[in-house]
Amino acid sequence: MSGSVITVAMPKGRIFGDACRLLRDAGFSLPVTFETTRKLILDLDTAPFRFILAKPVDVPTYVEYGAADIGIAGKDVLLESGRDVYEMVDLGISRCHMAVAGLPGHRSKNPYLKIATKYPNIASDFYRRRGEQIDLIALNGSIELAPIVGLADAIVDIVSTGTTLRENGLVEFDRLMDISSRLIVNPVSYRLKKPVIDEIVEKMIRATEGTKVGMD
Numbered sequence: 001m002s003g004s005v006i007t008v009a010m011p012k013g014r015i016f017g018d019a020c021r022l023l024r025d026a027g028f029s030l031p032v033t034f035e036t037t038r039k040l041i042l043d044l045d046t047a048p049f050r051f052i053l054a055k056p057v058d059v060p061t062y063v064e065y066g067a068a069d070i071g072i073a074g075k076d077v078l079l080e081s082g083r084d085v086y087e088m089v090d091l092g093i094s095r096c097h098m099a100v101a102g103l104p105g106h107r108s109k110n111p112y113l114k115i116a117t118k119y120p121n122i123a124s125d126f127y128r129r130r131g132e133q134i135d136l137i138a139l140n141g142s143i144e145l146a147p148i149v150g151l152a153d154a155i156v157d158i159v160s161t162g163t164t165l166r167e168n169g170l171v172e173f174d175r176l177m178d179i180s181s182r183l184i185v186n187p188v189s190y191r192l193k194k195p196v197i198d199e200i201v202e203k204m205i206r207a208t209e210g211t212k213v214g215m216d
């Protein structure tokens, strides 16, 4: 783990813009090139911060292993990965929810429900709590295809605007949990760099106050 430099694991992709806005609101002077560069490690000239740009699903891994001191990750990714990190702040960005969805009126002919998902742990846990045995089909994207083409009886996936479900003729059966992005911290970093991490946490809490309004 780097001396007094704080390494921040940032999720590339859809969360990145909102995460950068929040960091700027929290007082970090990120350069304007931050959102457009293809570099994966970015140092700040103005403060001892280093940003690493990772795939969203990998952020908890960088933080658990201490390759990053802190990071920003979706609650879905945190629940699914079960990584050993501290979840310090609900940032209120990239809000969506996890749901079971499928074709309206669909009746399964399978001995166990076939559930397609990018989230096998979350899906298994949900059906285990309901006392239902399922067949899991792990996919990596375009999950909504699975019930339409007969690969699965239902899906467990993220819903945000509901457009993907609607445009593919699917309906939501159950709402599992609300999702938003969280600030996470490596437990050892927190012990070693507590004052500076607490300061970041405070600044992020203040910056997120606006993002909580109207949370669904």
Ligand SMILES: Nc1ncnc2c1ncn2[C@@H]1O[C@H](COP(=O)(O)OP(=O)(O)OP(=O)(O)O)[C@@H](O)[C@H]1O
Binding pocket: 012, 013, 014, 015, 055, 056, 057, 073, 074, 075, 076, 077, 094, 095, 096, 158, 159, 160, 161, 179, 180, 181
């Ligand atoms: N439709 C959505 N609307 C809002 N937030 C979403 C949506 N889908 C996913 N998210 C949130 O954004 C996070 C990142 O999304 P996702 O895993 O789709 O990666 P991505 O930004 O598309 O990048 P990549 O495809 O490279 O993994 C998810 O973990 C989740 O918390």
Ligand SMILES: O=P(O)(O)OC[C@H]1O[C@H](OP(=O)(O)OP(=O)(O)O)[C@H](O)[C@@H]1O
Binding pocket: 140, 141, 142, 143, 144, 157, 158, 159, 160, 161, 162, 163, 164, 165
């Ligand atoms: O309710 P909506 O606003 O339509 O958003 C929901 C969609 O967004 C995510 O997909 P993503 O865009 O990440 O595509 P992928 O799963 O195919 O990678 C999610 O898996 C849903 O398919």
